[in-house]
Amino acid sequence: MHAAVLRYFEAVAEEGSIRRASERLNISASAVNRQILKIEDYFGTPLFERRPDGMRLTEAGQLMLRHSRDTLHDFRRLHGEIDNLRSVVSGEVAIATLDSLTQHFLPDTLTRFIEAHPAVQIRVTAGDPNEILHSVARGNADLGLTFDPVWRGGIHELQNIPCPLHAIMRPDHELAGRASVTLDECSAWPLVYQDNTGSIRGFLGDSLDIFKRAHKPVLTSNTLALLKRLLLRGVGIAFYTRLGFVEELAEGRLVAVPLEGERLSQLRLCLLAPSERSPTVAARVMAEHLGRDMGGLAGVSGLDGR
Template identity: 30%
Template sequence: MNHLRFLRYADEVARAGSIRQAAERLHVAPSAVNRRIQDIEEELGTPIFERLPRGMRLTTAGELFMRYVRGRAADLERVRSEIEELKGLRRGTVRVVASQALAPRFLPAAIHDFRQSHPLVAFEVRIGDHVQAAEALRSFGTDLALVFNLAPESDIERLTSVEQRLMALMHARHPLAIATGVRLRDCAEYPVVLPNRDTGGRQLIERFLARSSTRIDAMVESNSFEFLRGCVYDRRSISFQMAIGALPDDREVVVREIEDRGFPRGELVLANLRGRQLPVIAYAFAEFLGKRLAELD
């Protein structure tokens, strides 16, 4: 299957944008990568890359060819998975793109429990938002996406979805911690630290504020939930996170429901690329996740 290895050279150049960086990732000489690219272009009769002063960029023909390459690689992975299934080994690699709220507990626990019955299975997990997840599905960069607020698209199949509340996080000695729930206008009286606008929780807040008289000025914005959680240890700041990722690590941090009437809920979606036949083990993990999500619902 040397020809597949050479196709991978082209794929790596496309991802890295550079022959030198691709060669480093592949652990081969840059000249070998360049030679294979030239062989492919000669066989196709057209360039698949633009040679730029600072790297390589796919041509229109190259984008078509790369779609073919990644499709072939995905098909090969599926066949390998089916062969291992026949052997009874249940091995393979499952690739997942997940929202950041799932990183601390839900997804690690799900992977741990799945591997109890499938100990030979490996996982590649990337943290990203709904836009990055959709892009990874379309480029065959992932098998599954588990993200918030994934917009309906004709080429993406939603396997299951569950609603999730947004929760307020604060220190146990915060003045609002004595209540069982909070309203956003109460939170606005304290320093607020918000996730950035790409996250599902922030989008829910923005949707509510757009039709409310309440105004919130963020003291801090960050794409790191771990950093935002750390900010509430000053005992004055308040942050927000989806319920699935909001359980506190210790007794010093508490979570409170948002009690505003009509506050929207987020949608956690498990999805794959429509029409793509997943590797057997990825399909098995998708079914496993579906059951876990149903328990949440």
């Protein structure tokens, strides 16, 4: 079956909507729908349930999706291996990542990668830790970047570096000059919190309840960009690694004070790959590139615990 048709099917399955799939593929919804109908006609069975809330895979559709992903992956790997014979790295790489890494690390490292390998197509998707793990385990992403994964089924860890938690605040904050602070000391101020950082929440655990007991406001959002602007306005304190604040810290607009507690200094950033299949040439080269640049992060801006 033609690779383009499989991509249409895969997009509808992942998006749960013909309209969203068409936007992702940059083709008309009617063209996508025609291809889906052709596939269903070919197999003589529905591959999707048409529901008011979108398209849901039937049992036959789930089999088709597994075949589609395997076929497209093998095709990309073959394409990359053929190009590799010509000393040209090409193909596609899908990366699932934490939002904080899109602020500084990924823009820098991907710029260097694109300069070295302009024939590689890269797709980056930001999500929460659970989404990243599932995306890698299912083969939707070739590589994943997240903090200490608890669930590791279908996942292979390629590299990790220490990323201790800090209290992030403005330089004129009362605690800004401290060598370290405790969560209890921070509870005297409002908490600014990203509600989709599952790994960090797991590390902090019930400790966040001290802010509720202190009757301090807790402002949550799923976007780091908003919370960063609130911190710059002096709204409160946030608990993060330094990864999402490299420029603000370097410019002195924010400061990062280490949090006391052995567990809070043990958080690690991990580079993950699917364990059930071989990587494409492009994915392997990207993994090596990210691994090298992650190694460089360990000694930058206190990521090694300093």
